[in-house]
Amino acid sequence: MRLSDIMSHMSLTVYPIIGLVIFLIVFVSVCIRVMSKSRRAEYDRAALLPLEDSAPAYAAKEGAR
Secondary structure, three states, X not given: OOHHHHHHHOOOOHHHHHHHHHHHHHHHHHHHHHXXXXXXXXXXXXXXXXXXXXXXXXXXXHHOO
């Protein structure tokens, strides 16, 4: 059996189902990664980045002009 034979006998409703299954697998894996306790310190550190007192490099260059 060739691939074209298999594809011609499949109905078109299979493709959205396959897409949905792939999306759900990716979504669940991202949720598990985000909510895992092993990465909590990394996310806490990243959450505080906008609140740091140090000026960005481009602001320091503009002040020197």
